[in-house]
Amino acid sequence: MSQDRVIIFDTTLRDGEQSPGANMNTAEKLQIALQLEKLGVDIIEAGFPAASEGDFDAVSQIAKKLKRAQVTGLARTSKGDIDRAWGAVQQAAHPGIHVFLATSELHMKYKLNMTREQVLETAVTMVKYARSLTDRVEFSAEDGSRSDRDFLCRVFEAAILSGATTVNLPDTVGYAIPEEFGELVRYVMAHTPNIHQAVLSVHCHNDLGLATANTLAAIQAGARQAEVTINGIGERAGNTAMEEVVMALHTRPNFFPVATGINTELIYPTSRQVSMISGMIVQPNKAIVGANAFAHESGIHQDGILKNPMTYEIMNPETVGLSANKLVLGKHSGRHALRTRLKEMGYDLSDEELKIVFKKFKDLADKKKHVMDEDLEALVTEGLLRTADAFQLEYMHVTSGTTVLPMASVRMRIHGEPIKIAKFGSGPIDAAFNAIKELTRAESEMLRFTIRALTEGTDALGEVIVRLKENGLIALGRGSDEDIITASAKAYINGLNRMEYLKSHPVEDRQGL
Numbered sequence: 203m204s205q206d207r208v209i210i211f212d213t214t215l216r217d218g219e220q221s222p223g224a225n226m227n228t229a230e231k232l233q234i235a236l237q238l239e240k241l242g243v244d245i246i247e248a249g250f251p252a253a254s255e256g257d258f259d260a261v262s263q264i265a266k267k268l269k270r271a272q273v274t275g276l277a278r279t280s281k282g283d284i285d286r287a288w289g290a291v292q293q294a295a296h297p298g299i300h301v302f303l304a305t306s307e308l309h310m311k312y313k314l315n316m317t318r319e320q321v322l323e324t325a326v327t328m329v330k331y332a333r334s335l336t337d338r339v340e341f342s343a344e345d346g347s348r349s350d351r352d353f354l355c356r357v358f359e360a361a362i363l364s365g366a367t368t369v370n371l372p373d374t375v376g377y378a379i380p381e382e383f384g385e386l387v388r389y390v391m392a393h394t395p396n397i398h399q400a401v402l403s404v405h406c407h408n409d410l411g412l413a414t415a416n417t418l419a420a421i422q423a424g425a426r427q428a429e430v431t432i433n434g435i436g437e438r439a440g441n442t443a444m445e446e447v448v449m450a451l452h453t454r455p456n457f458f459p460v461a462t463g464i465n466t467e468l469i470y471p472t473s474r475q476v477s478m479i480s481g482m483i484v485q486p487n488k489a490i491v492g493a494n495a496f497a498h499e500s501g502i503h504q505d506g507i508l509k510n511p512m513t514y515e516i517m518n519p520e521t522v523g524l525s526a527n528k529l530v531l532g533k534h535s536g537r538h539a540l541r542t543r544l545k546e547m548g549y550d551l552s553d554e555e556l557k558i559v560f561k562k563f564k565d566l567a568d569k570k571k572h573v574m575d576e577d578l579e580a581l582v583t584e585g586l587l588r589t590a591d592a593f594q595l596e597y598m599h600v601t602s603g604t605t606v607l608p609m610a611s612v613r614m615r616i617h618g619e620p621i622k623i624a625k626f627g628s629g630p631i632d633a634a635f636n637a638i639k640e641l642t643r644a645e646s647e648m649l650r651f652t653i654r655a656l657t658e659g660t661d662a663l664g665e666v667i668v669r670l671k672e673n674g675l676i677a678l679g680r681g682s683d684e685d686i687i688t689a690s691a692k693a694y695i696n697g698l699n700r701m702e703y704l705k706s707h708p709v710e711d712r713q714g715l
């Protein structure tokens with residue numbers, strides 16, 4: 203039996219980045235794109251080049267770097283957007299353009315102010331235009347799941363006739379129910395005469411917690427491309443999670459006789475990387491990649507698993523890249539061991555970069571007996587990917603205790619200029635924040651502050667996440683350190699840097715599907 207292939211279209215860097223606060227800089231996006239290519243994703247939607255200079259720049263950097271995966275840019279159905287998308291992706295080995303236009307009565311009437319005929323005509327003209335630039339064109343019918351079925355089929359037929367190689371049916375608002383969505387896919391396949399000349403794709407949102415279920419129902423009905431994000435990050439309740447769809451297909455091959463190009467053993471490292479870089483924490487009970495996904499607390503379960511893992515485990519943790527015997531580095535580990543471990547985690551460093559990280563690693567290993575993967579990730583994200591930051595922490599000294607008024611002296615570099623100050627606070631973290639606030643002249647309001655231990659033991663690295671708000675913009679900040687006050691300061695500064703980036707890279711109009 204020949205196995206059908208499901209194309210995995212990853213939109214972590216476009217739709218995923220639209221999660222409030224998950225904005226990433228170009229170096230961070232490039233790192234994720236390289237990891238996605240290794241993971242085996244077929245298509246990477248790298249951004250929406252017309253939305254901002256930052257998006258354009260990130261997409262073009264990614265396009266130049268990737269060799270195997272297709273790099274796609276999103277565009278509205280306008281010549282300006284399509285030119286911008288093409289400008290960003292044209293240097294890719296496999297460049298693609300993705301145009302979208304809404305087809306539901308609600309969207310056509312209230313958002314677009316267009317008639318059905320106008321929508322059809324615009325789709326035709328713009329797909330033709332995109333196709334004149336590249337032979338990989340995807341057309342998406344935004345709000346497709348709430349569109350009139352026959353109109354949807356007409357639009358898809360016209361788009362394919364005009365050169366679309368993929369037509370995408372999005373459940374933009376996360377409204378569909380699996381049985382109904384699968385049936386819609388069957389209907390589209392049966393009533394779009396030329397559907398077999400294109401790939402039928404689906405793009406689901408998780409507002410009812412059904413994104414994965416809807417995507418699987420669509421695949422079952424014949425869709426052959428799934429649009430997903432790592433960890434399911436995305437606007438509102440997020441997108442379909444790549445790891446859930448891929449592992450469902452992988453675990454139930456008899457039910458789904460289809461294959462993907464994903465190397466499942468890289469799922470966990472990729473999930474970690476996206477979480478670390480975007481600051482979007484994975485909930486512990488998240489399927490496949492949550493911290494508890496493979497943890498069996500119940501005694502009866504543990505006993506069963508020891509006797510035969512199949513008793514309670516439907517997947518082998520190693521299949522998703524969770525290795526039981528993790529290599530732990532320490533004081534005596536050399537440069538080579540560090541490079542090897544980082545490579546396994548998805549970080550291919552140049553000699554120059556390795557030098558920087560190795561120095562930081564040695565400093566850490568002097569203070570901490572076991573250096574874990576989580577520690578190494580923090581060294582790379584903080585030491586390499588954030589070097590262009592406007593605000594950098596040089597040193598901090600904090601005094602606190604039962605009899606003194608907490609005080610922090612902080613020295614930072616603000617746009618390269620060294621500057622320092624000392625401030626009191628109600629506690630040591632408050633004192634540090636007061637000092638940073640004064641040095642950076644920050645006006646952001648802190649909406650949330652969370653602190654947790656990254657690894658086990660009292661010498662564990664503490665991780666802090668802050669959520670900042672300023673003029674309607676939201677930025678997340680993440681910091682980790684063996685000292686929780688330093689971790690807090692790093693997180694606050696990281697959040698301020700991300701806010702600074704957002705302010706200096708205004709996004710014209712973030713739209714999507």
Ligand SMILES: [Zn+2]
Nearest residue numbers: 217405714715
């Ligand atoms: Zn979407």
